[in-house]
Amino acid sequence: MPPTPALKDYAQADVNRSLTPEDKIHFFREMARIRRFEQTALKHYNGGKMGGFLHLYIGQESVAVGTVSLCGEHDHVITAYRCHGHALAVGMEMNPCMAELFGKATGASKGKGGSMHLFDPENNFWGGHGIVGGQTPLGLGLAYGVKYKNQEGCCLCYLGDGAVNQGAFHESLNIAALFELPVVYVIENNGYSMGTSQTRSSAYKHCLAQRAEAYDMEWDVVNGEDLYEVRAKTQIAMERAKKESKPTVLEIDTYRYYGHSVADANAKKYRTPEEINQYRAHHDPLRLWRRRLVEEGVLTEEQADAIDKEAKQEANASATFAIESPAPEVAEIFDDVYWETDNNTEAANTGRHFFND
């Protein structure tokens, strides 16, 4: 069984008791911003304004906001292709994120990465990565770097429930435990590996995180709809990483309302409308947090509406910014491939990197 003794009310955990009303309202605002960002992105994707895929995070907002809220100066974040929520949670502005989705030169990656590849090293955010499980060894490397530099910090490495079946993930767990690296693997379990439910894709008995036992690693299961619980249990894992340099696997139960990506918009193929409605009605992390704050007397309904409205306006403004931004120049295709070419070093003038002349 999971090692953390269950609290009746995670609001009473030390890490949550110390929160100010402003902190709590901040979390609501961040979740609202992520949701409004995503809804706005979806609208414009459906309007044919974006290319490629769009992996929406709607329904999972409490995971990114709750876990990232614990990050300090030397903590790092890396994730997979469902990365908008993490990007906004670490502090990226909506404008460069939205412009990146639109493939504009003002995008966070100058239109070279797209929806799956938002990066912000200044905020210790090392990207969305496109291959299922491919980011899990990179997270290991970030933790290695922290330890190598003798910093007190850790890496939060996010993955979906589908990624737990990738070899790279298992190799990462083995090395994390063997090398005692300060990494916290956060499995955001939304129940579906693309269109294949977890029961049809993962051999398991009780949960996915329990696989950590095979690597002599601590693990825990978290109810993702409760922001207090997310913070309380993540904090224990991050402390373990920072104080003992030990890794943890956290499995946070959550749900996505939309398909794996907008390309599989017909998510009803593999799950019923009743199931989706049930989550929307009773397990929505944003609504639950809002209700909680109203009950605690931290927030009024009117204030909550106002915050939500601001988030919506910010998202709409970011879309306007993106639409009005220029596309990258064709010549920029050759930028950002090689460091020395961009920096016009002597080495860049030796030999040739490109072969399309």
Place this chain on the structure above:
Amino acid sequence: MRELLYRHAIREALDEELARDENVVVMGEEVAEYNGAYKVTEGLWDKWGDKRIVDTPISEAGFIGMGIGASMLGVRPVMELMFWSFHSVAFDQLVNNAANVRYMSGGLCHCPIVMRGPANGGTAVGATHSHCPEGLFAAFPGLKVCSPATPADVKGLMKTAIRDNDPVYVMENTLLYGTKGPVPDPEDGDHLVPLGKADIKREGSDISLIAHGRSVLRALEAAETLQSEHGINAEVLDLRSIRPLDQQAIIDTVMKTNRVVLVDESKPFCGVSAQITTLIQEHAFDHLDAPVKRVCALDAPAIYSPHIEDEQLPNPKRIIEKVLTLA
């Protein structure tokens, strides 16, 4: 000038760079306590300890990905692949992460990592241990690939690779580790060989043999025989690095000799030699007195049989035969 074994030249490069930059770490299977599967890293663990010389599990996707992640944070890992043939186990990390992270982040992230180890066959280790992936990795923009033939070149290129801010893949060769050659003395200054600069290993006027890696030595052997037995004076151009590629040196030698045989230990189909043939066709066609010819590995998986393995590789006999068809 003193002479060093190829493997010791690499070790000297690693040792000097470990001393120069505290962010440099050497990682891989058996590189530390075991002293290196090919004794390239012999003695480094004793000297530098656990923090700088790191044994990893046999877990290529895991530890190579870890090196890439660490490089994003400013560590400069030099990763040993026991065989480059094992690239397939870590292919996702090598081509999706190392090659792309700079581009996908719009230049916000860097990946200063070196992957090194032996490529190619020649020691009867069979099909799964004899891959020759220079051309494969050179096909991915964002990566740099070199294939040094001599102790001096491997030392100089290795040091350059470690200081480079992009991922550099260094393809060595098991059969080169025991070869010996002159290497400048460290007391005479930092010995660096730039990436993307080819080297004429033998001046000649009648035909150009263009090669890289161990094929350079085979080409040199063939050139001596061509001179003594056939009176043909062959120039041997050592590419040293495949990407960046010294296109000018290739064009220059073609303009000088007007005849070319490419010697490439990889397979002919979509190989390095195919790329260079295209380059010559595009830029030096008018200077050719004969078609460009190639001597590559014979186009089948690497055979085990030690009795005929060398026949599959571009050996001097095959090179000479090919040159004589152009004479």
